[in-house]
Amino acid sequence: MARSFIQSLPKAELHLHLEGSVEPATLAELSHFHNTPLATENNRYDVRGSGDELTEDDVKRLYSYDNFTGFMLAFKAVTERLRTPEDYELITYRLMQKLRQQNVVHAEVYVSVGVVRWRGQDFGPIFEGLERGRERGVRDFGVSLLWIFDAVRHFGPEAAAEVFDIAAKLRDRNVVGIGIGGDERKGPAEWFRDLFKKAADNGLRLTAHAGETTGPESVWGALNIGAERIGHGLSIAQDAELTEVLAHKQVPLEMCVTSNVRTGVCPDAKDHPLKAFFDEGLMITLNTDDPAMFQTSLNKEYELAQQEFGFTEEQLREIARNSLEASFLPVDKKMRFLQQIDLFVKT
Ligand SMILES: [Zn+2]
Known part of the structure; x- marks a missing residue:
């Protein structure tokens, strides 16, 4: 009964990395095609370690870390095997298929463009692949997706x-916003103040990973440079004033419980501040972060909220509403999806 409520509930996902959605079977498939090192004359691709072909079991082992370093290494191993526009098309399409199966009506998907460029890959053709995947996903699964x-x-x-x-x-091709991820300690938000302002002037929406691996000062930093949503925000719990400001302003938090437990930044789900945040009036949303790499799904995150934290169905519906309210969709689309939730409740 509970499962079917969660399954049927229309919802959005706002914190979802494309690279972290690559299932073991897909990565093994890509690895098979890319088991030869790339030619080095016309790019700066670091091929060391990326030439090994991985089987599905290898990938499952790769995805079985219990700390942040292990996770980062696995993430890197995935990005090393994403090379052609067709690879990006395939993983986008498969992600949208998964979203459809869970009744996720809308997703805002992070693409690590910083990593693509750092590898010296040309992003233009890769973006065409992403968009082809998205368009096919919209057509075949009816899922809305923004980058x-x-x-x-x-x-x-x-x-x-x-x-x-x-x-x-x-921006006019479904790229709705920008974010900063990576190591919070080695890249304080203040570095990006002018860039965030410029991005906002260019009509882009602003997000930042903050308070995942560091203290509340990182969340203050993100707020001070204009971040409209906070990714993770785990350490907000340590700062009463910050909690009050976030509740007052209703700044959406992109919470990722399973991710936090699997990377070890939160020792156990029962220690997670998710329910405390909700009870304190913070605007929380549930997300998977990297569903394939953490063996989770958005429905599993909702189930966890219900089983571990005692969220009622009505509260889960509120969280689903939050996910659409906090999305960067235009108002008319947002309203249409919110109506779907209201209709779902009535039936
Ligand atoms: Zn993330």
Whole structure:
């Protein structure tokens, strides 16, 4: 009964990395085609370690870490095997198929453009692949999807500027916003203040991973440079004033419980502040972060909220409403999806 409520509930996902959605079977498939090192004369691709062909079992082992370093290494191993526009088309299409199966009506998907550029890959053709995957996904599964281009904090402001400029140029092609991810300690939010302002002037929406691996000062930093949504925000719990400001302003939090437990930043699900945040009036949303790499799904995150934290069906519906309210969709589309939730409740 509970499962079918969660399954049928229309919902959005706002914190979802495309690269983290690649299932073991798909990565094994891509690895089979890309088991030869790339030619090096016309790119800066670091081929070391990327020439090994992985089987599905290898990938499952690769995805079985219990700390942040293990996760980062696995993420890197995935990106090393994403090379052609067709690879990106395939993983986008398969992600949308998964979203459809869970009744996720809309997703805002992070693409690590910072990593693509750092590898020296030409992003233009890759974006065409992403868009082909998205268009086919819209047509075959009816799922709405917008892109958020993510820069890597510790690569510095110059590299981020390039990512945000690419995003600005593609704004009329379903690129709705930008974000900063990567190592919070090695790339403070202040570095990106002017770039965030410029991105906003260019009509892009602003997100930031913050308070995942560091304290509340990182969330303050993200707010101070204009982030409209906070990715993770785990350490907000340590700062009463910050909690009050976020509740007052209703800044959406992209919470990712399974991810936080699997990377070890939260020792156990029962220690997670998800329910405390909800009870304190913070605007929380549930997300998977990297569903394939954490063996989760959005429905599993809703089930976890119900089983581990005692969220009622009505509260889960509120969280689903939050996910659409906090989306970067235009108002008319947002209203249409919110109506779907209201209709679902009545039937
Ligand atoms: Zn993330």
